Amino acid sequence: MEALSGRVGVKCGRWNPTAEQVKVLTELFRAGLRTPSTEQIQRISTHLSAFGKVESKNVFYWFQNHKARERHHHKKRRRGASSPDSGSNDDDGRAAAHEGDADLVLQPPESKREARSYGHHHRLMTCYVRDVVETEAMWERPTREVETLELFPLKSYDLEVDKVRYVRGGGGEQCREISFFDVAAGRDPPLELRLCSFGL
Amino acid sequence: MEALSGRVGVKCGRWNPTAEQVKVLTELFRAGLRTPSTEQIQRISTHLSAFGKVESKNVFYWFQNHKARERHHHKKRRRGASSPDSGSNDDDGRAAAHEGDADLVLQPPESKREARSYGHHHRLMTCYVRDVVETEAMWERPTREVETLELFPLKSYDLEVDKVRYVRGGGGEQCREISFFDVAAGRDPPLELRLCSFGL
C-alpha cells in the first residue's frame, strides 16, 4: 500500500509535479541551472507540459525553492525508502511514453558543498531544511557515457548529442549543442552541462 | 513506557522527540518563540541533543508544525451539528473562516497569501535574467566545524519552579530573557537555559 507515494489527492489547487517533471527539473538543476530566465522558464514549462499541467510560475518557484533548499544542506541522509520521487505516477492518460528518457549523466550523490561561511558572521544560511532528494535509484554510474539526451526537443534543431565533448567557449556563447564537462576522470568537479545548449 | 532517548526499536526513520525534548520545545514555544532563527535552532538542537538524537531540521520542523497547527486548530464548527468525526480531513483546505473562540473579523477572501495574483512572480521572473555557475567552484569540505560551543549561556540556578520567566527589556522588544529551570525530569541533568533577545 505504499507503492504509490506520488500525488494522491488530485487536488487542483496547487501544482503537483509528476515524477517526470521532477526528473527533468532535477536534471536541469543538476546541470547547473539555478535561476532560469523568463525565456528559459517558458521553454521548460512548455516542455514539462508534456507530462502534465504546469505553469511558468511553477517552474519559477520550483527553481527558487530548490535552490534555496539545496543550499541549506544539512547532512546525513535520513532514509532511502519513502522518497518523494517514487516511480509510479498517476498516469491519467497524459504522459505515458517517456520512461526515463530524460536521463542525464549524473554525478555521485556527494557533491553538496558545505555551508561555507560568508567570511564573517553576517547572516548564516539556514541549515536545517533538507536538501535535494537524490534517490540512489537514479544514480547510474556514468562512467564516460553520454547518453543521447533528448530533453528539450526544441522547435528546430534537435538535440543531437551522442558524445559531445564539452566545447568551452568556442568563440560564442551560443552553443548549439549539448556540452558536457567531461568529469569522468575528474574527482570532485561534478558534471557541468552547458544549459545554453538546451536553447534555454 | 517511554524509556528514554535511545528509545527501543532504534527507529531511525523519523525523529521521535523524547519527553524532555518536547518539554523544552514546548516551553520555548510557550515562552513566545515561534520562528527561531538559524542560530537559535542550532543552539536548541545542540541543547536537545543532550536528551537524545536530534538534528537542526527537526527543531526547525517542530516549530513550523507547532505554529502552523496551533493556528489551524480552529476547525470548523458547524452551526449546531457538531460532528467532530470525519477523520483528520476537514471540509477542505479552505481554512479561511476561523471563527469560534476567537472570533475575528476576517478580511475579504482575497487575502494576501490566498490571492492568485501572478503579477508577483511575473515581475520577479523578469528580474532574474541571469544565471551563474561560478560560485560552484568551492567544493571544499572544511573539517566539519563542530560548534561545540557552549550550549546556552546558562546561569545555573536552583529554582523550585520549572516555569518560564521572561523579562522583557524595557523600551520595546529589545531583549527578553527566558529562563528555564530544570525543564527536564528524571535523572537528566538539570537544564538551565537562558534566552536572550527573544530566544537564546
Next chain:
DNA sequence: CATCTATGAATGAAGG
C-alpha cells in the same frame, strides 16, 4: 489486527 490520530517531514506558493 484495522483504524483513527498526532505529528514529523516535504514542498509549493508568496511576501518582503
Next chain:
DNA sequence: CCTTCATTCATAGATG
C-alpha cells in the same frame, strides 16, 4: 534572494 505560510504525505503510536 531569504523567510514564512499553507497544504499535503507518511508514519509512529494509541485505540477498540
